[in-house]
Amino acid sequence: MRIIRYLNGNSDIVLAAVTDENKIYPLPFNDFMDIIYEAKNVGLTPLNYIYGLISGKESLQKDLCELNLLVPIVAPEVWASGVTYEKSREARNYESTDKATGSETCYDKVYNAERPEIFLKSTAARTVGPNEPVYLRSDSNWQVPEPELGLVITKEGEIVGYTIGNDMSSRDIEGENPLYLPQAKIWKNSCSIGPAIRLSETVENPYNLQITCRIYRNNQLVVEESANTRQLKRKYDELISFLIRDNQVFDGTVLLTGTSVVPPNNFTLQDEDRIEIEIPEIGILSNHVKSLVQRTVTK
Structure with missing residues (x-):
């Protein structure tokens, strides 16, 4: 249902x-x-x-x-988890300026640490639903979707539903310095969720959900990648426990659980691309890509 x-x-x-x-x-x-x-x-x-x-x-x-x-729920907040899949760690290491040293990066450390990476991704005003545009930052040249399973939770941390999330990311900004993470993750229309919420009790095994991302350019398929939630290193309850620890969380909050679907390193989204993220048990979340025109600030 x-x-x-x-x-x-x-x-x-x-x-x-x-x-x-x-x-x-x-x-x-x-x-x-x-x-x-x-x-x-x-x-x-x-x-x-x-x-x-x-x-x-x-x-x-x-x-x-x-x-x-x-959007299937007007989530007061959308939070996200980072580096929860091996593929995500590899991608973060590739884009990081630390990769040339050959030493362990902050992404290696968080992947292996007890504490996961949890960050605020979006608010209701910044979150869009199916068929609405997601925007490209005007100051980034390397942007990708991050297809993720989203958990709809209560303020106590109970999972009441599952949805699809697109955690839009600016890889060049995050790769320049991990402290730029908020700018690499949060901007206008940088998060979409939908098209539906699957009741949690109707999902037989949430650790066996296939996630497929397709990107179309000029109506031609240019990227198609898939992963399965069984590749997730951390359990959902573990991620939730860190989110709600000493934190005020609201009913209807969405927690994105990380991505293992990463487009090729030489790929970046362009204006008028179309992103489809499919989890068969939930549906297909489709969004067009639009450029954000940089506004001139007058004094």
Whole structure:
């Protein structure tokens, strides 16, 4: 069972359930977390609660591709995990200025350390959903998507759903100096999530999810890479435990779990590219790429 948000013909935001048969049922809520709250109130799992709501109801007479999909949850914050896959460590080492020394880098250290790398990636105002543009920084010449599994969590750290995230990254900025990480990761429309949230109880094994990234240029496929969450070094509960430790986390927070899908080192995104990130159990998150025009500051 998946949960989506979409804009109907009256420009109203609708929350809906999507069954495994791709039947769509509008729900009487505005936010994904409302389902979680109400299910707990009546002592049911979210899945059983939703089945009770849609039982005997007619499904929407539209296909998913016909809907104007929105970000599936207005996450108050999106956090991200770094260097959680071997491929990510290799990529960070390649772009780092420390690679010429042959010595252990900060990325080697964090990959092997007890404490994972956790950083604030985005806020609700900076996060976009399916089919919205993601932007390129005007001061970076090496930018890539980072396809990731996202955990939708409560303030206590309970995983209530899974979604897809695109952690857009400026590899040249991060490679110049790790202290530039916020600038390499956070800017306008630098994070997308969607197209749906898969209820956590309906995922048999979250450590066996295939993630595929495709990048199209002039309608031609130029990059296609895949990985599986079984390659993840750290467990989800471990990442969450460090996120919520001595930290105020809000219901509906999304934690991205790191990437093992990295485009070739000679690749950088361009204006008008299209990025597709697919996890079959969740769907396909598609975003066009747009350049951010540097604004002139007048005194």
